[in-house]
Amino acid sequence: xxxxxxxxxxxAAGEGTRMKxxxxxxxxxxxxxxxVGHVLATARELNAAHVVAVVRHERDAVASAISxxxxxxxxxxxxxxxxxxxxxxxxxxxxxxxxxxxxxVVSGDVPLLDAGTVTALIEAHRAAAASATVxxxxxxxxxxxxxxxxxxxxxxxxxxxxxxxxxxxLAITEINSGTYVFSVRALRTVLPRIGTDNAQNEKYLTxxxxxxxxxxxxxxxxPVSEPWIVAGINDRVQLADAALxxxxxxxxxxxxxxxxxxxPASTWIDLTAKLAPDVEILPGTQxxxxxxxxxxxxxxxDTTLLDCEIGENAVVKRTxxxxxxxxxxxxxxxxxxxxxxxxxxxxxxxxTFVETKNSHIGAGSxxxxxxxxxxxxxxxxxxxxxxxITANYDGVNKHKTVVGSHVRTGSHNVFVAPVRIGDGxxxxxxxxxRKDVPxxxxxxxxxxxxxxxxxxxxxxxxxxxxxxAAAASDAxxx
Ligand code: UD1
Ligand code: CA
Numbered sequence: 297x298x299x300x301x302x303x304x305x306x307x308a309a310g311e312g313t314r315m316k317x318x319x320x321x322x323x324x325x326x327x328x329x330x331x332v333g334h335v336l337a338t339a340r341e342l343n344a345a346h347v348v349a350v351v352r353h354e355r356d357a358v359a360s361a362i363s364x365x366x367x368x369x370x371x372x373x374x375x376x377x378x379x380x381x382x383x384x385x386x387x388x389x390x391x392x393x394x395x396x397x398x399x400x401v402v403s404g405d406v407p408l409l410d411a412g413t414v415t416a417l418i419e420a421h422r423a424a425a426a427s428a429t430v431x432x433x434x435x436x437x438x439x440x441x442x443x444x445x446x447x448x449x450x451x452x453x454x455x456x457x458x459x460x461x462x463x464x465x466l467a468i469t470e471i472n473s474g475t476y477v478f479s480v481r482a483l484r485t486v487l488p489r490i491g492t493d494n495a496q497n498e499k500y501l502t503x504x505x506x507x508x509x510x511x512x513x514x515x516x517x518x519p520v521s522e523p524w525i526v527a528g529i530n531d532r533v534q535l536a537d538a539a540l541x542x543x544x545x546x547x548x549x550x551x552x553x554x555x556x557x558x559x560p561a562s563t564w565i566d567l568t569a570k571l572a573p574d575v576e577i578l579p580g581t582q583x584x585x586x587x588x589x590x591x592x593x594x595x596x597x598d599t600t601l602l603d604c605e606i607g608e609n610a611v612v613k614r615t616x617x618x619x620x621x622x623x624x625x626x627x628x629x630x631x632x633x634x635x636x637x638x639x640x641x642x643x644x645x646x647x648t649f650v651e652t653k654n655s656h657i658g659a660g661s662x663x664x665x666x667x668x669x670x671x672x673x674x675x676x677x678x679x680x681x682x683x684x685i686t687a688n689y690d691g692v693n694k695h696k697t698v699v700g701s702h703v704r705t706g707s708h709n710v711f712v713a714p715v716r717i718g719d720g721x722x723x724x725x726x727x728x729x730r731k732d733v734p735x736x737x738x739x740x741x742x743x744x745x746x747x748x749x750x751x752x753x754x755x756x757x758x759x760x761x762x763x764x765a766a767a768a769s770d771a772x773x774x
Pocket of ligand 2: 405528529530
């Protein structure tokens with residue numbers, strides 16, 4: 297149910313310079329979802345009446361990603377005045393004038409922050425009737441963070457930024473995580489009063505704490521249960537650390553849901569993938585995007601699947617697949633390359649060193665060895681011979697190949713599209729199928745073989761081949 301007294305402001309206007317990237321920081325993915333997407337997912341779970349995202353750097357890219365991830369988000373542009381305080385001020389201004397209640401402020405670069413942690417913070421804030429409640433963390437190394445300065449009675453006094461801190465303050469290990477709950481009334485009073493007289497000439501949101509306390513308001517800092525929950529991503533090392541942590545959580549979640557994961561350390565599963573009980577995942581496997589794997593399927597080793605559907609009890613070994621649908625009991629690989637639009641029906645096979653694209657291979661049909669099959673449909677119970685290539689591209693257009701049901705094609709064929717091979721037809725080894733093959737026919741177009749007897753002895757006398765040939769004919773003679 298929507299909490300009509302709750303709004304969330306996601307800060308995503310910063311540059312993220314330490315990523316050294318052309319991609320805006322908050323759009324770097326972990327577990328297949330951009331950083332800001334993780335934060336928006338948490339925001340959605342909180343059922344707030346309003347979600348506001350403040351953007352500026354790479355505005356269009358960030359805004360459109362946010363709108364796609366959580367369409368109800370209100371996008372607010374930050375102006376030339378820098379700082380988290382200014383960002384929140386503009387966010388609050390964008391809320392309806394009659395909005396009363398609490399505002400959660402989160403950074404777009406804190407992907408592991410979960411809704412449960414924020415809910416607990418909101419509850420503490422409301423129970424204490426506080427104006428500001430800061431989620432803090434105790435860190436071994438607090439470098440870079442704002443420090444939580446407490447007064448002698450242990451209450452929150454103020455937050456000092458690393459760049460403004462004294463040596464004594466720098467020794468403090470309790471840090472500001474950058475996640476807060478404020479009463480909107482307090483924010484409306486205090487934000488316009490925050491100045492930029494500090495080491496960074498920015499409007500610090502953190503200054504709200506001392507100003508509110510000075511006005512006699514109740515402010516508090518509540519330490520998070522485990523510091524990794526509030527880890528912010530500033531560079532690629534932290535990005536990889538967070539990705540690893542999240543992957544461990546995801547893999548464990550699936551293990552507890554009945555999935556066998558032989559080697560969690562080399563198994564990467566996106567947040568968006570879905571696995572059924574009794575799926576088995578072998579080492580070196582990545583399950584990405586909207587991939588769905590049904591019960592009993594065995595994936596890997598060394599397999600990457602993006603947006604694929606894998607049916608019950610299918611086996612997919614050493615395969616790279618994108619947008620492919622594999623039927624129940626089917627078998628793929630080792631060393632298969634499934635490109636978009638591959639459909640393999642139940643009990644079919646796409647075997648070793650086979651590439652498929654935009655092709656539908658019917659139930660029980662097999663493409664077992666060394667083939668390229670593109671823009672093709674194959675009926676049921678057919679076998680496409682080893683080394684078959686569909687010549688689907690004439691240099692300008694792509695053309696279709698249609699293979700019927702219960703067809704047997706010979707090894708090393710080329711199907712020159714557009715072409716059709718009828719139900720129950722056969723083709724000989726080495727056939728270049730340029731014309732349609734009627735149902736039940738045998739198509740052969742290789743030139744008849746001529747054996748020029750004695751050619752080696754006559755033309756290559758004295759070679760090992762000639763000697764072997766002579767020995768063979770002696771043996772036949774005797
Ligand atoms: C901020 C806090 C610091 C805290 C740390 C936690 C302030 C002044 N400091 O520092 O106490 O320990 O987060 O990670 O708030 N942003 C905007 N507009 C701006 C500036 C920043 O939207 O003008 C956004 C950024 O995109 C980011 C978040 O605010 O998502 C935090 O900004 P960042 O520059 O990373 O703040 P820190 O210096 O890390
Ligand atoms: Ca930061």
